[in-house]
Amino acid sequence: MAAKLGDHGSVEKGYALAILILICLYLAGFGLSWGPLGWVVTSEIFPLEIRSAAQSITVAVNLFMTFFIAQIFLAILCHFKSGIFFFFAAWVVLMSLFIYFLLPETKNIPIEKMDKIWREHFFWKRVIGESAYEATEDKRIEAA
Incomplete structure (x- = not known):
């Protein structure tokens, strides 16, 4: 995308369709893997005594971060351009490392x-x- 589009440019319809399909696959992959993980982890990993509080914190943080990312997404897109995919990929790597090293197996x-x-x-x-x-x-x- 960066090579074809550059800072200001256009791409052929076939290439634009390929980019759209890849973005949809990226979002579907996130929705099937990391998207629901915030809900699953808190329901499986916390003891019964604090599970409801942990779930409440998860909901509040999830909604706040969704709002925050929605507010800054266009600014990040303008600055990072196609690098935004690497930005979010880096966050997925950090989240994976956190889960692997800091959460116990259940x-x-x-x-x-x-x-x-x-x-x-x-x-x-x-x-x-x-x-x-x-x-x-x-x-x-x-x-x-």
Whole structure:
């Protein structure tokens, strides 16, 4: 697209159709992969006690970012031109790295055990600490 279009130019109808199809495939791929992930991750990964709060935060952040991106998209498009696809691709790479390294695996783990998984995770255990239930349980065992 950058080679054919340049800063100010036009492309043949066949090439424009190919660009349109590629953009539609890009959006369909996002809609089938990363688009719904914000909803799925919060419903599967957070313990029952905080799931509703996590889902609320997800909805608020999602709607705000949708509004924000809609407001600045044309300005970014004018500055980055075809580089906007690389800009969003870089964000997908960053999101993938975050998911891979910083979110625990939930396969075959009941939702009731997720608080334990979070407390044992190499990164999040420093943020979460031990639960109040475990602290009380430990004190009761020591007292006995």
